[in-house]
Amino acid sequence: MTNNNLHVVIVPWLAFGHLIPFLQLSMALAKAGIRVSFISTPRNVQRLPKVPPNLAALVRFVELRLPTVEGLPLGAEATVDVSMDEIQHLKTAYDLLRHQVKQFVANESPDWIIQDFIPFWVAEIAREYGVPLITFSVYSAATLGFHGPLDYLTNDGHAKYWTSPESMMFPPEWVTFPSSVAFRRHEANAAFAGFFGQNASSITDNERVVVAVEACQAVAIRSCTEYEPDYLNLVEKIWRRPVIPVGLLPPAPSSTEAKEREGEWGKIFKWLDGEKPRTVVFVAFGSECKLSRDQVYEIAHGLELSNLPFLWALRKPTWAVDEDDALPSEFRRRTEGRGVVCMGWAPQLEILGHPSIGGSLFHSGWGSIIETLQHGHALVVLPFVADQGLNARQLVEKGLAVEVERSEEDGRFEGSDVAEALKKVMVDEGGESLRARAASMRAVFGDVKLHQDHYIGGLVQYLQQKQQKQQQNKSTLNDYRSSSPKNR
Numbered sequence: 001m002t003n004n005n006l007h008v009v010i011v012p013w014l015a016f017g018h019l020i021p022f023l024q025l026s027m028a029l030a031k032a033g034i035r036v037s038f039i040s041t042p043r044n045v046q047r048l049p050k051v052p053p054n055l056a057a058l059v060r061f062v063e064l065r066l067p068t069v070e071g072l073p074l075g076a077e078a079t080v081d082v083s084m085d086e087i088q089h090l091k092t093a094y095d096l097l098r099h100q101v102k103q104f105v106a107n108e109s110p111d112w113i114i115q116d117f118i119p120f121w122v123a124e125i126a127r128e129y130g131v132p133l134i135t136f137s138v139y140s141a142a143t144l145g146f147h148g149p150l151d152y153l154t155n156d157g158h159a160k161y162w163t164s165p166e167s168m169m170f171p172p173e174w175v176t177f178p179s180s181v182a183f184r185r186h187e188a189n190a191a192f193a194g195f196f197g198q199n200a201s202s203i204t205d206n207e208r209v210v211v212a213v214e215a216c217q218a219v220a221i222r223s224c225t226e227y228e229p230d231y232l233n234l235v236e237k238i239w240r241r242p243v244i245p246v247g248l249l250p251p252a253p254s255s256t257e258a259k260e261r262e263g264e265w266g267k268i269f270k271w272l273d274g275e276k277p278r279t280v281v282f283v284a285f286g287s288e289c290k291l292s293r294d295q296v297y298e299i300a301h302g303l304e305l306s307n308l309p310f311l312w313a314l315r316k317p318t319w320a321v322d323e324d325d326a327l328p329s330e331f332r333r334r335t336e337g338r339g340v341v342c343m344g345w346a347p348q349l350e351i352l353g354h355p356s357i358g359g360s361l362f363h364s365g366w367g368s369i370i371e372t373l374q375h376g377h378a379l380v381v382l383p384f385v386a387d388q389g390l391n392a393r394q395l396v397e398k399g400l401a402v403e404v405e406r407s408e409e410d411g412r413f414e415g416s417d418v419a420e421a422l423k424k425v426m427v428d429e430g431g432e433s434l435r436a437r438a439a440s441m442r443a444v445f446g447d448v449k450l451h452q453d454h455y456i457g458g459l460v461q462y463l464q465q466k467q468q469k470q471q472q473n474k475s476t477l478n479d480y481r482s483s484s485p486k487n488r
Contacts, residue, residue: 006463007035009110013118014094015079017288017367021138021222023048024249028456030058039101041066043077062104067096080287088199095201105129111467120208123215132466135216140366141223141231142181142394143387148172149238150213153206158196165192174238177230180393186411187389218242222249226444244462247455248370248445251349268340275309278358281422282351283312285363289384293319297328302418303339308426310339313346359426364392376442378425378435399437
C-alpha cells in the first residue's frame with residue numbers, strides 16, 4: 001500500500017493551541033504522501049495558516065457548521081472568542097457536531113481517525129464504522145504522566161487519589177523518577193475544578209480523556225525522547241497503550257515577509273535590526289491568557305525595572321477602554337527607544353527568528369516552548385492556566401528557564417519579581433549556564449529533519465502496518481465466509 005492510498009481524518013478541539021498542532025501534524029502526514037481530511041468550523045479554517053501549495057492537494061478542510069447553543073456568543077467558534085466561563089458552552093456546541101462528523105465518516109470510510117481528547121464521541125463513531133483510532137495529545141508527556149492512570153481519572157476513581165486540589169501540589173506516586181512537576185497552590189484549585197469539575201456540557205474533562213484513550217489503538221504525543229524520555233515511557237506504562245512520539249512538529253522556518261511590510265511592523269523590524277544580537281526580550285502571553293489589569297501593569301513595571309530592551313506583543317485586554325488604558329500611564333514614554341509594545345496580531349515566528357532576540361517572557365504553553373527553544377532562546381516563565389504550570393516546573397528542572405517568583409497562595413507577583421527573573425536569565429553571570437543549555441536545545445527543537453523523517457516516519461510506518469494487518473484479516477475472513485462448508 002502506498003501512502004497516498006491512506007486517508008486519515010483529523011478531529012481537533014476548537015482552541016488554536018490545539019488546531020495549530022493538529023494542522024502541523026496534518027501537513028507532516030501530507031509530506032509523507034498521506035491524504036488528510038481536517039475537520040473544523042468555517043471561521044476557524046479561515047483563521048488557520050495557509051497550507052503550502054505543494055501539500056494543498058493532500059490536505060482537505062472539512063468545514064462543519066457549529067450549532068447554536070444557549071450561553072455561547074453569536075459567531076464564537078474557538079476558545080479565543082469566549083471568556084473562560086463560556087468555554088463550557090463551546091464544548092456543548094462542539095459535542096453537537098458528532099452527527100455531522102458521523103455522516104462524514106460514513107460517506108468517506110477513512111483508514112484512520114486521529115482525534116483530540118475533547119471529542120470523546122469520536123470513539124463511538126470509530127467503533128460503529130470499524131475505523132481504527134489514534135488519540136493525539138498536544139500536551140507534553142509530563143502533563144499526561146502527571147495526571148496518572150485511567151483508573152484514577154474516572155469520576156469514581158479520582159477520589160482514590162485526586163481527593164482535593166491539595167493532592168495536585170506534589171508529584172504523584174506513579175512518578176518513580178525524580179521530578180518537580182506539580183501544581184502550585186494558587187494553580188491547584190483551578191486545575192482540579194477544570195479537570196474534574198462539572199460543566200454545562202454534562203461531561204467532565206477527565207471523563208473525555210478516559211473515553212478517548214480507552215477507545216484508541218495508540219496515543220500519539222507531540223514530544224520526543226530527546227526531551228522527556230522518562231515521561232514518554234511512563235505514559236505508555238500507566239495508560240497501557242502504545243505511545244508514539246510524533247516529534248515536536250516545529251513550524252517551518254519563517255519568511256522575511258514581515259520585515260518587508262510597510263507601516264508599524266516595518267518600523268518594528270527596523271528597530272530590531274539596530275539592536276545587538278541576542279539582547280532583546282520578546283514578551284508574549286498568547287490569546288488564551290486573559291490577563292487582569294494588575295497582571296499587565298506588573299509585567300510592564302518589571303520590564304521597566306529590568307532596563308533590558310524588549311518587544312511586547314500585547315492583545316488589548318477586554319477591560320481596557322483603549323490601547324493607552326491597557327498600559328500604565330507614561331509607560332511608553334519612559335521606555336521609548338528601549339522597548340516596543342505592539343497591540344494585536346504579531347508575526348511571532350519571524351520575531352523569534354530575528355538575531356536580536358535572546359530571551360522570551362511568556363506563559364510556558366507547550367507550543368510556545370517549542371517555538372522558542374527552536375531558536376535556542378533563554379526562557380522566563382510566568383504560567384497562568386491549564387498545563388502551563390506543569391510545563392514551567394519541567395523547564396526549570398531541566399535548567400532551561402527561570403520562573404517568576406509569586407505568592408504561593410494567590411499567585412500574585414510584583415514588577416520587581418519579573419525584573420529579577422529577566423536579569424538573571426538575560427545578563428547575570430549566574431545565568432550563563434542556563435543560556436548555554438537553552439542555546440543547545442536548538443539542535444533538538446529546531447531539527448526539522450529529525451521530527452519529520454524520524455518521528456513522523458515512525459507514525460506513518462505504524463499507520464501502514466496496522467492498516468495492512470487489518471486488510472489481511474478482512475481478506476482472510478472473507479475467504480472463509482466465501483468458502484463452502486466442504487472446504488472448511
